[in-house]
Amino acid sequence: MTITVNANSDQADLPKASRTNELNDLLNFAPPPRHAELEALRQAARDRLHEQTLPTPRDEDWRFTDLSVLRARSFQAPIAPLNPEIVAEVRHLLCERSFPTVAQIVLIDGYFCGELSRVNAAGVELLPPSLPAIAPPEVFSDLNTAMLADRVCLRLTGSLPEPVEVFFVSSRQQQSVVSPRLSVEVAAHSQVSLIERFLSLTGDQQFTNSVTEFSLGVSARLRHVRIQHQSPTAIHIGCTAVCQAQDSDYEGHAIDLGGCLSRHNWQVQIQGSGSQTILKGLAIAMDSQIMDTHSAVFFNAPHSGSEQIHKCILGDRAHGIFNGRVVVPQVAQLTDASQLNRTLLLSDKARVDTKPQLEIVADNVKCSHGATVSQLAAEDIFYLRSRGLDERQARDLLVKAFALEQLVAIEPDPLRQEIEEALLAKLH
Known part of the structure; x- marks a missing residue:
């Protein structure tokens, strides 16, 4: 059936x-x-x-x-x-x-x-x-x-x-x-x-x-x-x-x-109270893939904190989406929360929709959010090629460097290496 x-x-x-x-x-x-x-x-x-x-x-x-x-x-x-x-x-x-x-x-x-x-x-x-x-x-x-x-x-x-x-x-x-x-x-x-x-x-x-x-x-x-x-x-x-x-x-x-x-x-x-949250995401999309991350951190107690960094690497006709919410009501005084979305576009046809979002009622907090969208800089590729790398090696090195912040804390080491290899295999 x-x-x-x-x-x-x-x-x-x-x-x-x-x-x-x-x-x-x-x-x-x-x-x-x-x-x-x-x-x-x-x-x-x-x-x-x-x-x-x-x-x-x-x-x-x-x-x-x-x-x-x-x-x-x-x-x-x-x-x-x-x-x-x-x-x-x-x-x-x-x-x-x-x-x-x-x-x-x-x-x-x-x-x-x-x-x-x-x-x-x-x-x-x-x-x-x-x-x-x-x-x-x-x-x-x-x-x-x-x-x-x-x-x-x-x-x-x-x-x-x-x-x-x-x-x-x-x-x-x-x-x-x-x-x-x-x-x-x-x-x-x-x-x-x-x-x-x-x-x-x-x-x-x-x-x-x-x-x-x-x-x-x-x-x-x-x-x-x-x-x-x-x-x-x-x-x-x-x-x-x-x-x-x-x-x-x-x-x-x-x-x-x-x-x-x-x-x-x-x-x-x-x-x-006294809780800490770290969210680190990495989405790698090629061809016509759609990669969507929606996150929400709700603070229901004081003296707590969160840190979120989400990165997207998008090539071909891929579409990346990020929507991150941090909700801080009156009860959650002395909250310390940060949120950042960074996207690297490898193609003129790739696109991203990003929406970092803070909803704050408490008045004694430290909260920040931001988003950046960039492409590989021609001068960076030129510099690496002048040091003996071909264009593919130069691009791979720059993309890997962009992703490294999200991977460096992953343990054990063989798992992190496996992810790095999968990242490079997907680029090609």
Whole structure:
């Protein structure tokens, strides 16, 4: 059975009932839940979706993001989960990763794969799929919940010597809607690292609609790296929701490389005083890719701070979008927040829409925001060529230098080197 979501080019002019039917069409492809505990979550989300529609350019948060590729895509009912041939192919794919990890979690097409996962280390506990949801109420987050096949819930405690690595793998044997869900509770006073990887087997044309949730306890510290490197034909919409208790630290690094359409919603709720948040993003888009990052940091307590730097590297006919919000209500006095978006255009036909945004009510704060758009300077290329580099080497060196600020803090070193190699491979 195949249904094509309405591909009308002017969706904003469709009546609400027609646009609601688009969501119903997608819900027809929901796989059966793996755990009975998920059914109540799914039904509550379905009820909320009755009042929602797929976004159009008339929705402020989506006015620069073209969803026509999603609307025109044909989807099919999912095949049986964890097909042995796919599991074997994913096993081979994972063998290429070489740095040590304290635990490894693997989800294939949204299903937890125990055969390829390692969850037996001290400080890493696999919980029942019943942690409270903290993702913001938004149409794609609700769609993820309504279509949940599985949910991985972790509790991390202590000071873990090595990162936890989570693989979300999309298979090539189906054009389906995949809704992976990861919920992580970081215990008070713990210091942990977690790496998320979104990967595709060759030819993947899935729509991956992911949600990851982090709840940080008092004085907890989480270093989080999120790498989206799916197939160029995949559609990826992801949400990262973070809730921080008092004196907690969250450091997030988001690297976006793949997909014909990719959007990452970063939502941080600072609930306790003395908390610190660092957000660093790097989006690299070529051909006709659309790379969208929307972030929001909500300060709900005083004496806290955030720093955000997001960079885009855009070539060919690629389109980059950035919208960052920092919300500081009256209760959040003595907030220190900064936000910067920098874009490097490698082509005259590449474009970016950027909107750094401060919403401040408190009167005793230090907040700043800014955006820059630039191209490679001819004099810089000339200088490097005069030192013996050819034009390609000169351009590669300048682009790598632009991206380095976003990569230098990523650990472990083999992971950072892998990202640098992927960056250069994409330029060519």
